Structure formats: structure tokens, C-alpha cells
Amino acid sequence: MKNRIIYMAGPIGWVWALALLLCHTLAFADVPTPPTTLPITCDYATAPANVVLTSTPVAASVTASYLLVDMTSGRIVSVNPATASFSNTPAGVYYAVAAYTSTTLVNATVGKLVSEVSDATGCVMWSQSVGIRVCSTTCDATTAPTSFTFTASTPPASATTTYVLINLATNTIAAISSTPTFSGVAAGDYEAMAVYTPGSFTAGVGASLYAYLNNITVNACGTGAVVSNGLFFKVCASVPPTIAITSPANTTTTSTNPPISGTATPLASVTVNAPGGQQCITTASAAGSWTCTSLTFTVGSQTVTAVASNTAGVSTTATTTFTVVSSCANPSVGGLVAFLGTLPLCNTTNAGNVTLSGNTGAVVKWQTSTDGGTTFTDITSTATGLSFTNAANNQQYRAVVNNGVGxxxxNSTPVTITTSAANCTVNCLVTPGVITK
Incomplete structure (x- = not known):
């Protein structure tokens, strides 16, 4: 949830008290005509932007002021008395318009509604308006739908406060709330604001806030509205990353260590999961390729999954199945390990030899287990026989054999050494003493 802040343009409590008096002393001029078409494409790709337009000269007897107006509400966001340029313009949709007068403009200030602008004669002339869209590349939320909260200035006691969310794709009201919180907001660009009215807010979802406020200000004398500055809010849809495993294909391979490779959304995190709890974590390149070379496989059918994740936590999975086949013409045979002697042995002190027979291939190491063959510990030896001392009861020994490249x-069949106290030798040799007379 995002928490943002908006402010009113100056005190407004006195607006309601003076409304009736001003109604009889101030003549409202015609209002400018906003663009008939909402600007869809970005005139400026990043925000804030320095908006620069071209204007034509006017007669010396006429004064021109250039206004930048928020198209969502009609609120004036920037005024330039010299040129049609506006600096530090935040993301949003606007129109630029020139106001011409032979006297002095009234209410042509930031924070006022453009419909409030007038002069002493009531003869303000307006230029054709130009629509402008300033875009933002920064996501305020990376998942949709989302919710966000903002803070507004304290309204006057006599005002009704309504919080409005404008969809900038259509410039219409997307949501209305009595609190500065909106939830279930879909992906898109929005502008949130507070509207202060002396009576009920009667515009509905889908309506134009601009038209509603303009109607109040111009036609409902004494019941005008004030609107806060707008807060731009960009909700980005979480687009799932792409992922594909291109090698090994769904076929066979003779390698027990084949590279697992594929394609994914550039710079996505890729996690490859293989049998036996093996895992390889890598990052797709800027070109969208990735490879894992640390995984090993046994002969038989193998299934591998690859998961691509983005920074928003959205992931996509790809799976491939392939078969590892032996490239060995004469496969390894583990053979049989046997004890050279009689069992059981003494349980306190013992020694013995085990030997391998019936194997195909050379011994690469020996292994022993003291937990019934659940786990084995390596013993460094490549001989076909192994000597041991002080074996525990039911301790196992086996040989690991390999018959060459590919x-x-x-593993051989293990031998189990048994021990017993009954098989321990008792030393009965006693040196006799001497009796004398």
C-alpha cells in the first residue's frame, strides 16, 4: 500500500462565506474549450518535464498569460506571463491555453480552477487549447490490483470532502471515496485528489470531473468547489517472465553431466531443480539466455524444472524430461565383497580382511556404513581387498567399481561384519608360584 500526500492551494474556508457577495460583484468570463481529444501518446516520456510550446505574437494593447491546466479537474497547475513554457511538470494529462485581456486577469493563479479566471470587463479571450501528456516510467505499485492511501489538508468545517480517483486513460472518474484510500486499483495511470464542495458531491463513476467542477463554478453561483493538487499514481501490471528449456531436448543423452540451458526474460532470476535435491541458480543474460553446468544425473529417465522470477515475485515454470543412457560398451559390475574368515568376531578388539570378486571394472574407492546401509562413508583405496580393525557389530563394507569412460x-554387494563377546579369547596363561620348606 502506498501513502502519498496532497495539499490544497491555500486557505479555502473563506470561500464559502464570500461566495454570495462575489456572485454579485464579479462577472465570470467564458471558459476555455479543452481539447476534444484526450492526448494518448506521451509528449514527454519522463517526469517531471519541461513543457515548451510555440505561441504567436499578440497586439500590443492585449496582454497574454499562458496557463497549464490539469485536464482531470480544470485546476491551474502553472502560469507563465511571458511564454508558453512550463517547467517541472509532473506526470499527468494537461492542456495549455493562452488567456488574453486588455486589463488584468483575475484568478489566473496556480490552484484556481480555470473556469474562475476573469477580468474586470468580462472579455477574456481564450486561444485554442493544446493537449499534453507527461508520462512516467516509475511504478508506484508493481502488482495489480493494488491499494494506496494519501493524506490531504484539513478541509474547512463547512465543506464536504470527497476523494476522487481519475483514470488518465479515459480522463473519467474511476473511484469515489469518503476516505483518502482506494483499493482494487487495476493497472494503469491515475490521478488522485480531494474535492471540497459546500454541498453533496453528485458526480458518479465514469463521469468527467472536469465537466462537473466547471459546471459548479460557472453555473452554480455561490456554491463553488475547490480541488486539491492531483497526485499521479502508476500501477504496473506484473507481467510473468518467460522461461524455456532448450537443452537437453526431450530425447536421450549419454552424458551424466549435460548442460541445462534455455531462454528467459532478460535479467530474470532462473532456478533449475534436478533430481536428488540438486539446484542451480543463475540469471538470464541481457540477451535472455542462461545455462547451468553443475548438475549430474544417473542413467535413466530424468525430469528437470526451471523457474524464472521477476522483481515483483511473479514466476513462470518450464519442465523437460530426458533419458540418460550409458555409452559404455561393457557396463560396470560391482561384484561381491566377502570376509576372509569366520564370523562373528570379538566385539572389543578385532581385525580382518574383505575381498572383492565377480566385478567388471576397477575399484575406484571403498565405502563403509554403520547404520545398516543408509549412509556410506568413503575409504580411500583402489585395491581389490581391504583390511579393517575394530569393526562394529553389523558394520558393512562395499567397493565402488567403474569400467571406464562413459x-x-x-556398487558391490556389501559384506556385513558381526561381532560377539563370546568370540573374545580369554588369556588363561598364569605363571605358577614356588612353594618351599
Whole structure:
């Protein structure tokens, strides 16, 4: 949830008290005509922008003021008495218009509604308006729908406060709230603001706030409205990243360590999961390619998944299945390990030898287990026989055999050493003493 702040353009409590008096002393001029077409494309790609337009000269007897007006509400956001240029313009939709008078403009100030602008003669002339869209590349929310909260200045006691959310794609009211919070906001560009009216706010969702406020100001003398500055809010849809595994394809391979590679959304995080709890985490390149080379596989069918994730936490999964086949002409055979002697052995002190037979391939190492064969610990030895000392009861020994390049390792059948206290030798040799007379 986002928390943003908006402010009213100066005190407004006195507006309601003086409204009737001003109604009889101030003549409202014709209002400018906003563009008939809402600007859709970005005139300025980043915000804030320095808006620069071209204007034509006017007669020396006429004074021109250039106004930048928020198209959502009709609120004046910038005034330039010299040229049609406006600096530090935030993201939003606007129109620029020139006001011409032979006297002095009234209410042509930031924060006023453009419909309030007049002069002493009531003869303000307006130029043709020009629509402008200033875009933003910054996402205020990266998932949709979302919610956000903003803070507005304290309204006068006599005013009704209504919070309005404008969809800038249509320039219509998207949501109305009695609190400065909007929820369920879909992806898009929005402007939020507070509207202060002396009576009920009667515009509905889908209506034009600009037209509503203009109607109040011009036609409902003594019941004018004040609108806060607008807050731009960009909700970006979370587009799932793409992911594909291109190698190995759904076929066979003789490699037990084939590179797993593919394509994904550039710079997406890629996690590859393989059998046995193996995992490889990498990042797709700027060109969208990725590769994992740390995974190993046994002979048989294998399934691998690759998960691509973006910074918004949205992920996409791809899966491939391939088969590892042996390239070995004569596969490894583990054979049988046997104890050379009689079991059980003494349980306190023992020693012995085990030997391998019936194997195809060379011994690459020996292994032993003391938990019934659940886990094995490597023993460095490539001989076909192994000597041991002080074996525990039910301790197992096995050999690991390989028959050359392309062949998978094969484990021998293990031998289990048993021990017993009954098989411990008792030393009965006692040196006799001597009896003398």
C-alpha cells in the first residue's frame, strides 16, 4: 500500500462565506474549450518535464498569460506571463491555453480552477487549447490490483470532502471515496485528489470531473468547489517472465553431466531443480539466455524444472524430461565383497580382511556404513581387498567399481561384519608360584 500526500492551494474556508457577495460583484468570463481529444501518446516520456510550446505574437494593447491546466479537474497547475513554457511538470494529462485581456486577469493563479479566471470587463479571450501528456516510467505499485492511501489538508468545517480517483486513460472518474484510500486499483495511470464542495458531491463513476467542477463554478453561483493538487499514481501490471528449456531436448543423452540451458526474460532470476535435491541458480543474460553446468544425473529417465522470477515475485515454470543412457560398451559390475574368515568376531578388539570378486571394472574407492546401509562413508583405496580393525557389530563394507569412460559407477554387494563377546579369547596363561620348606 502506498501513502502519498496532497495539499490544497491555500486557505479555502473563506470561500464559502464570500461566495454570495462575489456572485454579485464579479462577472465570470467564458471558459476555455479543452481539447476534444484526450492526448494518448506521451509528449514527454519522463517526469517531471519541461513543457515548451510555440505561441504567436499578440497586439500590443492585449496582454497574454499562458496557463497549464490539469485536464482531470480544470485546476491551474502553472502560469507563465511571458511564454508558453512550463517547467517541472509532473506526470499527468494537461492542456495549455493562452488567456488574453486588455486589463488584468483575475484568478489566473496556480490552484484556481480555470473556469474562475476573469477580468474586470468580462472579455477574456481564450486561444485554442493544446493537449499534453507527461508520462512516467516509475511504478508506484508493481502488482495489480493494488491499494494506496494519501493524506490531504484539513478541509474547512463547512465543506464536504470527497476523494476522487481519475483514470488518465479515459480522463473519467474511476473511484469515489469518503476516505483518502482506494483499493482494487487495476493497472494503469491515475490521478488522485480531494474535492471540497459546500454541498453533496453528485458526480458518479465514469463521469468527467472536469465537466462537473466547471459546471459548479460557472453555473452554480455561490456554491463553488475547490480541488486539491492531483497526485499521479502508476500501477504496473506484473507481467510473468518467460522461461524455456532448450537443452537437453526431450530425447536421450549419454552424458551424466549435460548442460541445462534455455531462454528467459532478460535479467530474470532462473532456478533449475534436478533430481536428488540438486539446484542451480543463475540469471538470464541481457540477451535472455542462461545455462547451468553443475548438475549430474544417473542413467535413466530424468525430469528437470526451471523457474524464472521477476522483481515483483511473479514466476513462470518450464519442465523437460530426458533419458540418460550409458555409452559404455561393457557396463560396470560391482561384484561381491566377502570376509576372509569366520564370523562373528570379538566385539572389543578385532581385525580382518574383505575381498572383492565377480566385478567388471576397477575399484575406484571403498565405502563403509554403520547404520545398516543408509549412509556410506568413503575409504580411500583402489585395491581389490581391504583390511579393517575394530569393526562394529553389523558394520558393512562395499567397493565402488567403474569400467571406464562413459560407464557409470557400480556398487558391490556389501559384506556385513558381526561381532560377539563370546568370540573374545580369554588369556588363561598364569605363571605358577614356588612353594618351599
Amino acid at each position: 560407464c557409470a559407477n557400480a
